[in-house]
Amino acid sequence: MSLTSAHSVVAPSATSKRVAGTIIVAYALISIVPLLWIFATSFKTPPDSIAYPPKILFQPSVEGYCNLFTTRTRQTPEYINSLGPATGLCDETVRKRNMVIAGPSNFMPRFVNSLIIAFGSTFCAVFLGTLSAYGFSRFKVPLADDLLFFILSTRMMPPIAVAIPIYLMYRELGLSDTALGMILLYTAVNVSLAVWLLKGFIDEIPREYEEAAMIDGYTRLQAFWRTVLPQATTGIAATAIFCLIFAWNEYAFAALLTSGTAQTAPPFIPTIIGEGGQDWPAVAAGTTIFLVPILVFTILLRKQLLRGITFGAVRK
Amino acid sequence: MLNRTADSVARATPEPLARKVRGISDKGLAWLFISPTILLLLAINIFPLFWAIYLSFTNFRANRPNEVAKNLGLANYKRILADQDIWIAMQTTAHFVFWTILLQTLIGFTLAWLIDRKFRGHAFWTTIILVPMMLSPAVVGNFWRFLYEPQIGLFAYAVSFVTGIPATEISMLSNVSLAPWSIIIVDTWMWTPYVMLICLAGLRSIPEYIYEAAEVDRASNWRQFWSITLPMALPFIMLAVLFRGIENFKMFDMVNLLTGGGPGSTTEVASITLKRQAFESWRTGYSSAFAIILFVAVFGLANIYVKALNKVKQR
Numbered sequence: 001m002s003l004t005s006a007h008s009v010v011a012p013s014a015t016s017k018r019v020a021g022t023i024i025v026a027y028a029l030i031s032i033v034p035l036l037w038i039f040a041t042s043f044k045t046p047p048d049s050i051a052y053p054p055k056i057l058f059q060p061s062v063e064g065y066c067n068l069f070t071t072r073t074r075q076t077p078e079y080i081n082s083l084g085p086a087t088g089l090c091d092e093t094v095r096k097r098n099m100v101i102a103g104p105s106n107f108m109p110r111f112v113n114s115l116i117i118a119f120g121s122t123f124c125a126v127f128l129g130t131l132s133a134y135g136f137s138r139f140k141v142p143l144a145d146d147l148l149f150f151i152l153s154t155r156m157m158p159p160i161a162v163a164i165p166i167y168l169m170y171r172e173l174g175l176s177d178t179a180l181g182m183i184l185l186y187t188a189v190n191v192s193l194a195v196w197l198l199k200g201f202i203d204e205i206p207r208e209y210e211e212a213a214m215i216d217g218y219t220r221l222q223a224f225w226r227t228v229l230p231q232a233t234t235g236i237a238a239t240a241i242f243c244l245i246f247a248w249n250e251y252a253f254a255a256l257l258t259s260g261t262a263q264t265a266p267p268f269i270p271t272i273i274g275e276g277g278q279d280w281p282a283v284a285a286g287t288t289i290f291l292v293p294i295l296v297f298t299i300l301l302r303k304q305l306l307r308g309i310t311f312g313a314v315r316k
Numbered sequence: 317m318l319n320r321t322a323d324s325v326a327r328a329t330p331e332p333l334a335r336k337v338r339g340i341s342d343k344g345l346a347w348l349f350i351s352p353t354i355l356l357l358l359a360i361n362i363f364p365l366f367w368a369i370y371l372s373f374t375n376f377r378a379n380r381p382n383e384v385a386k387n388l389g390l391a392n393y394k395r396i397l398a399d400q401d402i403w404i405a406m407q408t409t410a411h412f413v414f415w416t417i418l419l420q421t422l423i424g425f426t427l428a429w430l431i432d433r434k435f436r437g438h439a440f441w442t443t444i445i446l447v448p449m450m451l452s453p454a455v456v457g458n459f460w461r462f463l464y465e466p467q468i469g470l471f472a473y474a475v476s477f478v479t480g481i482p483a484t485e486i487s488m489l490s491n492v493s494l495a496p497w498s499i500i501i502v503d504t505w506m507w508t509p510y511v512m513l514i515c516l517a518g519l520r521s522i523p524e525y526i527y528e529a530a531e532v533d534r535a536s537n538w539r540q541f542w543s544i545t546l547p548m549a550l551p552f553i554m555l556a557v558l559f560r561g562i563e564n565f566k567m568f569d570m571v572n573l574l575t576g577g578g579p580g581s582t583t584e585v586a587s588i589t590l591k592r593q594a595f596e597s598w599r600t601g602y603s604s605a606f607a608i609i610l611f612v613a614v615f616g617l618a619n620i621y622v623k624a625l626n627k628v629k630q631r
Contacts, residue, residue, distance in 0.1 A: 012433040021435035027427060028444040031505060035447065037470055038459050050468045052483070128353045135349035139342055147354070154361040156614050158566035160590045161607030164600060165364030165371070168378060188360035191353050220345055251454030251569035252587075256595060270458040270573055280462050287455050298450040302443050306513050309449075313555060314517045 041284035049280045064281030066090035072099040110268040118247040121186030129194025137202040151192045159252035190243040200312035201235025238304040372605035379598040392605035405589040413564045419504045424511030432519045449509045457570035464488040511556040518552025551629045
């Protein structure tokens with residue numbers, strides 16, 4: 001050991017680096033297998049997806065995606081032959097199974113619900129969060145620590161425990177199964193994260209900038225708007241992505257409080273079934289489409305990830 | 317120029333008036349900025365909480381809203397504390413929380429410790445490792461049902477490939493003794509990166525000169541690990557354990573989709589019991605009381621833990 005560390009006393013030796021690298025790469029590859037499997041399954045035909053042994057090499061097919069977006073009915077071969085030529089790739093694929101496309105499935109509306117609710121609640125949470133974070137960061141607020149802790153503690157309750165009275169309250173107010181109800185709920189859940197993260201980001205912006213602006217005759221509000229906000233853009237963007245990911249991934253509230261018109265994708269995807277059981281290629285297709293935005297965001301966020309997942313407790 | 321004029325005007329006028337010249341007072345602005353958030357939380361979090369507390373003293377049932385709820389006093393709480401099933405659910409939860417945290421901390425810390433060697437390409441592979449924790453536990457948990465399928469599932473196939481046990485016999489989700497491990501495996505797969513990331517921050521926060529000094533003192537690697545690395549990374553490890561502990565105590569989505577609490581009630585963690593009582597048996601009053609007990613438990617344990625964490629930090 002003393003030999004290898006002769007140059008720099010503390011730098012890890014080449015051997016230890018190589019061993020560490022090998023183990024990490026092996027772990028990364030194994031841990032990514034389930035995700036690759038989801039992706040692969042989405043391009044399999046239903047028989048291929050349940051083959052034994054599991055097929056690694058297979059003829060790719062769009063059947064999973066076709067089944068995800070459509071509902072189909074079984075028809076006799078005679079009837080299918082009597083129809084004109086297939087109008088598209090999906091039509092052709094489905095006809096090979098003696099089926100005819102009957103109409104669009106519920107996946108698109110559920111996906112759109114997810115988009116509306118996630119973006120709506122993120123916007124509200126970040127808007128409220130930025131204002132509060134600035135308030136806590138710059139002004140002497142009485143009981144500031146207690147209020148901040150109160151904001152955080154709302155996050156400790158098990159979602160099901162919160163869902164019971166919310167369910168009753170929304171029933172009274174007519175907010176059950178509405179996008180507005182879900183946006184309000186997700187905003188309330190996310191605002192605690194937004195306040196804590198943004199307070200950290202705004203604390204890092206020197207007060208001198210605003211003070212200089214105010215000496216130049218800006219009001220406090222103008223100073224906030226013209227000097228603090230532009231400098232907090234990175235922090236606000238990172239916070240927004242974290243809120244977006246939470247709202248996008250949320251399942252418990254969505255499963256208990258929505259059933260139809262406002263249902264989001266997470267409670268919907270597990271209910272996709274085909275003939276004689278779960279249609280795994282279609283589920284995999286839905287899962288793939290659902291996960292891709294999050295993958296992109298994770299890569300964008302990797303520098304801020306640590307801060308986000310610890311509510312700003314660890315800043316590096 | 318104009319700005320300077322405005323400022324000199326503002327400076328010449330008495331303080332309260334100056335603030336008016338500059339817009340809303342700071343105090344007014346503070347409340348204007350903070351109150352919407354507080355109001356929202358009061359409406360969506362605190363008001364329902366008090367409602368739940370009220371309901372917990374009654375025999376209200378949400379599926380019979382027109383029936384007048386009877387005041388039961390503390391009867392619900394007494395029944396819960398005497399309920400065998402509730403205690404079994406709490407044990408299941410404790411088992412789940414204990415093993416997931418143990419595995420995630422051990423694996424997560426080891427990974428962080430290895431990544432800290434800064435081998436070539438460590439940043440890229442770290443990002444790859446982080447991917448599972450960002451995904452929806454519900455949607456991914458649902459897909460694990462497929463991976464766990466006895467014969468056709470990839471997990472069963474891989475296990476039988478390694479161990480030689482026939483793939484048809486590996487039924488993770490329907491075997492009573494394997495089902496609790498099926499949820500522990502998925503949770504560990506998803507959240508080990510989380511612990512790893514926090515531990516990595518801890519390891520990187522240790523200044524290099526401490527190791528240099530230890531090296532000068534000819535402290536062995538083993539000794540350096542136990543007297544420098546571990547104690548200095550401990551607050552970070554504890555923070556990771558706190559966050560994972562709270563999250564896994566409330567665990568619902570992944571378990572609900574993977575096993576739904578089954579087979580029987582072998583994987584019925586507290587949140588699943590709560591859902592079954594509240595939204596399947598519709599015992600709203602009873603389940604509210606259970607929800608309050610759970611909340612007090614999380615809150616109390618977290619507070620005690622944070623005190624311990626602060627003590628470790630101060631050392």
